[in-house]
Amino acid sequence: MKDEFSPCYVELSKSSLQKNISFLKNYVGEDVVFSSVIKGNAYGHGIDYFVPLAEECGIRHFSVFSSDEARKACRASTHEDTHVMIMGMIRNDVIAWAIEHDVSFFIFELDRLKAAAEEAKRIGKPARVHLHLETGMNRLGLDSDQFGETAQLIKDHSEYLQIDGLCTHYAGAESVGNYVRIQEQIDRFEEYTSWFEEQGIDAENYHTACSASTLNYPETIMDMVRIGIAQYGFWPNRETYMNFVKKYPEINAKHEDPLERVISWKSEVMSTKRVPAGEFIGYGNTYLTSRNQQIATVPIGYSHGFGRNLTNVGIVLINGERAPVAGLVNMNLLTVDITDISNVQKGDEVVIIGKQGDQEMTVASFSEMRNFMNYEVLVQIPSTLPRYIV
Numbered sequence: 001m002k003d004e005f006s007p008c009y010v011e012l013s014k015s016s017l018q019k020n021i022s023f024l025k026n027y028v029g030e031d032v033v034f035s036s037v038i039k040g041n042a043y044g045h046g047i048d049y050f051v052p053l054a055e056e057c058g059i060r061h062f063s064v065f066s067s068d069e070a071r072k073a074c075r076a077s078t079h080e081d082t083h084v085m086i087m088g089m090i091r092n093d094v095i096a097w098a099i100e101h102d103v104s105f106f107i108f109e110l111d112r113l114k115a116a117a118e119e120a121k122r123i124g125k126p127a128r129v130h131l132h133l134e135t136g137m138n139r140l141g142l143d144s145d146q147f148g149e150t151a152q153l154i155k156d157h158s159e160y161l162q163i164d165g166l167c168t169h170y171a172g173a174e175s176v177g178n179y180v181r182i183q184e185q186i187d188r189f190e191e192y193t194s195w196f197e198e199q200g201i202d203a204e205n206y207h208t209a210c211s212a213s214t215l216n217y218p219e220t221i222m223d224m225v226r227i228g229i230a231q232y233g234f235w236p237n238r239e240t241y242m243n244f245v246k247k248y249p250e251i252n253a254k255h256e257d258p259l260e261r262v263i264s265w266k267s268e269v270m271s272t273k274r275v276p277a278g279e280f281i282g283y284g285n286t287y288l289t290s291r292n293q294q295i296a297t298v299p300i301g302y303s304h305g306f307g308r309n310l311t312n313v314g315i316v317l318i319n320g321e322r323a324p325v326a327g328l329v330n331m332n333l334l335t336v337d338i339t340d341i342s343n344v345q346k347g348d349e350v351v352i353i354g355k356q357g358d359q360e361m362t363v364a365s366f367s368e369m370r371n372f373m374n375y376e377v378l379v380q381i382p383s384t385l386p387r388y389i390v
């Protein structure tokens, strides 16, 4: 049932998600754990909707940034054997919650490791932790001079610290410009994990790979991958897509993207109007009609994430045709030129991102218009919009 009250909505395609996950799982290997990264409200797709959908597509492992996202994911999950992992922010006083809910979390500070051991002991259940090793990103991660103390703490509290993972994160695996830095990180990770092994500390999973390193550096796949952007149907950037199709000519031969966009963003024509030649449209004087024009108003604006910088630049799809934004983007609505589109009626579907007929508005085209990355456009789709699985 559609939410009749909402001016616009988001659709999530189950078949596209299934296709992306199958493609990626096939590529990384069936025995590799596929952790679905759902930080940033599942890259704008909506955690509440995306988690059960991904579970239907066989996902049982999710990665989030923070404890509030972990709690959301736990509530949205419909499978007992689903696991949630926090890669970033969790306050020490929330660690007890994580232990009780079997949520694992990254350790990049001794302070957090100590707190985890203490809380686990108090509760009488081990904390599931991933040691995030600093290999060269220099953002978060245990430094090598802290490894000794880390290993000692783990040995002293072996009953209460379960080492789910040894992991790291790469500083820009999507771009060849970072090649040397990534190679150094790969080497250091190997050296460091050997050291932990020598100390008798073995992890359940060794994981380092995001979408870009999974696709560009297959040696980083190990026994778990943390896939964000690619599962939603986007290549991390064009360079990664180009490298990939060059490496796998059979994919290139089909001239068909193996990844499909999961998200669409839609609204409808609210009203239409005829405007004579020589008139300004909307606030101010940014758009002057050059002939008798037909204008449609769409109930979407910058409050919904359709940026003001798309004024006179943005494009939406109506009746399978491209309708350019005419005039300033308002807070709650925009005006588009439909003069050359025949028979547009109030109530007709408007596509902001997604397909209509033969036309597609990609997130990439949307990002280029706004000089943004895919990631940034996606997360700005408001969490308050209703989402429908199609």
Ligand SMILES: *Cc1c(COP(=O)(O)O)cnc(C)c1O
Binding pocket: 037, 039, 087, 169, 209, 210, 211, 212, 226, 227, 228, 229, 230, 236
């Ligand atoms: C965001 C993130 C990922 C996933 O990145 P994608 O490029 O979206 O695949 C993996 N690991 C960490 C630590 C992250 O923060």
